[in-house]
Amino acid sequence: MKLLEKALKLADTALVRYGSLGASAALMLLGAYLALVWSPEAAGETAVYRIVYFHVPTAIMAYLGFFVTFAGSFLFLWKKEMLFDRVAKTGAELGVLFCGLMLVTGMIWGKQRWGAWWIWEPRLTTALILLIIYAGYLILRSTIDNQMTRARYAAVFGIVGFLDVPVVHFAIKMWGSIMHPVVIKSLAEPGMPPEMLNTLRVCLLAFGALFATLFLLRLRVENLAAEIAALRSNHEG
Amino acid sequence: MNEILRTAHAILLKDMKTEFRSREFLGHTFMFALLVIVIFNFAFKINPQNTPELASGILWIAFLFAGTLGLGRSFLIEKENDCIQGLGLSPVDRTAIFIAKFLGNLFFLVIIQIMTIPVFIVLYNLNVMEHFTLQTAVFLLGDIGFMTLGTLIAAMSVNLKAREILLPVLLLPLLVPLLIFAASATAALLTGGEPDTYMGRLKLLAAYDVIFFVVSALVFEYIMDEL
Numbered sequence: 001m002k003l004l005e006k007a008l009k010l011a012d013t014a015l016v017r018y019g020s021l022g023a024s025a026a027l028m029l030l031g032a033y034l035a036l037v038w039s040p041e042a043a044g045e046t047a048v049y050r051i052v053y054f055h056v057p058t059a060i061m062a063y064l065g066f067f068v069t070f071a072g073s074f075l076f077l078w079k080k081e082m083l084f085d086r087v088a089k090t091g092a093e094l095g096v097l098f099c100g101l102m103l104v105t106g107m108i109w110g111k112q113r114w115g116a117w118w119i120w121e122p123r124l125t126t127a128l129i130l131l132i133i134y135a136g137y138l139i140l141r142s143t144i145d146n147q148m149t150r151a152r153y154a155a156v157f158g159i160v161g162f163l164d165v166p167v168v169h170f171a172i173k174m175w176g177s178i179m180h181p182v183v184i185k186s187l188a189e190p191g192m193p194p195e196m197l198n199t200l201r202v203c204l205l206a207f208g209a210l211f212a213t214l215f216l217l218r219l220r221v222e223n224l225a226a227e228i229a230a231l232r233s234n235h236e237g
Numbered sequence: 238m239n240e241i242l243r244t245a246h247a248i249l250l251k252d253m254k255t256e257f258r259s260r261e262f263l264g265h266t267f268m269f270a271l272l273v274i275v276i277f278n279f280a281f282k283i284n285p286q287n288t289p290e291l292a293s294g295i296l297w298i299a300f301l302f303a304g305t306l307g308l309g310r311s312f313l314i315e316k317e318n319d320c321i322q323g324l325g326l327s328p329v330d331r332t333a334i335f336i337a338k339f340l341g342n343l344f345f346l347v348i349i350q351i352m353t354i355p356v357f358i359v360l361y362n363l364n365v366m367e368h369f370t371l372q373t374a375v376f377l378l379g380d381i382g383f384m385t386l387g388t389l390i391a392a393m394s395v396n397l398k399a400r401e402i403l404l405p406v407l408l409l410p411l412l413v414p415l416l417i418f419a420a421s422a423t424a425a426l427l428t429g430g431e432p433d434t435y436m437g438r439l440k441l442l443a444a445y446d447v448i449f450f451v452v453s454a455l456v457f458e459y460i461m462d463e464l
Contacts, residue, residue: 077459132410140407143397149463153393156456157407160389163452164411167445171414175421
């Protein structure tokens with residue numbers, strides 16, 4: 001708790017904010033150049049394969065966001081600190097954002113490769129269900145006015161929802177293999193040339209930096225809002 | 238442990254008594270489940286060829302929807318006259334309240350199923366209970382998982398402004414794996430699937446039940462304290 005608070009305070013300077021913003025922008029530009037121009041053609045693939053450099057990082061960031069929600073929820077119930085509730089909320093918002101981006105990039109790729117915007121493919125379907133679960137989490141938060149109630153309910157839902165993630169994935173994989181043949185081939189071919197792997201690494205770094213930047217900014221907004229609310233209730237009380 | 242079970246028993250008995258004095262809600266929910274089954278007939282153009290394939294989906298959808306209706310009520314009746322405060326103030330383990338509400342909801346759903354399945358068998362001319370023991374096991378294990386998470390989310394949603402819509406919106410996505418396991422097990426039993434298939438599904442259902450029952454019972458107190 002103390003450690004997190006200290007780290008956040010250290011990070012809460014204009015230098016860190018603009019620095020991380022600049023760093024993620026630079027990395028993003030570099031990543032886009034590498035992905036769209038520098039990276040070689042893939043054997044047997046059209047140019048649309050390059051979307052993988054954006055699709056994979058968004059997927060990882062989505063799961064990272066959901067994990068942050070789980071960790072924040074758990075820590076909130078344990079330590080009863082509102083800061084963790086705000087961390088959990090921020091994680092869910094970013095998770096939903098990146099999960100949406102993952103679905104959109106996946107669909108664009110799928111339109112080219114499969115000839116359809118949507119195929120009930122296990123990984124896509126899992127992402128869709130997760131998006132619905134975490135959108136539900138945010139809706140749940142928005143309907144509760146009382147701060148403490150909201151934090152507790154959201155934490156419970158955040159924990160149960162995250163435990164559902166692997167179960168959903170497993171179940172849908174099983175269901176998919178029954179309902180129709182598996183159509184997708186592995187995206188991360190082990191025999192990837194080093195240029196591709198490096199491009200993917202840079203893109204991962206760029207999206208990681210973007211995630212961190214957005215996380216810090218969003219959490220700052222939440223912290224300030226909580227501070228204002230506390231001041232206001234002090235003033236009125 | 239004994240203490241918890243005794244408390245749970247008392248709360249369950251109270252709920253049963255109030256429910257069976259009116260009996261109204263049970264009838265309404267049964268009508269609803271029946272309606273879902275009838276409507277599916279028109280939506281899908283059921284014929285003897287496709288019945289075995291569609292039957293498990295129709296049944297599970299009917300039970301999920303009817304069960305969700307019942308869940309909404311289990312805490313709402315406590316909300317009327319602020320009974321929930323009395324329950325919350327009583328010096329009993331929160332887990333006991335969870336177990337009692339869970340058992341009450343489970344009992345309710347099982348009764349709905351006992352009423353609905355015979356009608357389904359007649360209307361669709363398909364004996365879904367052909368493998369009686371196994372199919373009963375599928376239904377029971379499915380019901381337990383459903384009502385575990387259902388009781389938790391229902392307790393949560395009773396306090397919310399938009400509770401009628403939020404209960405299904407929050408609950409159904411969490412139940413996707415359960416629906417996949419249960420419906421495919423029922424379907425495997427109906428279409429003469431491999432024993433490996435439905436036994437595997439039964440094990441998965443049991444695992445799902447255990448995981449979420451333990452977690453729900455543990456986190457329930459955080460919900461209860463806010464009711």
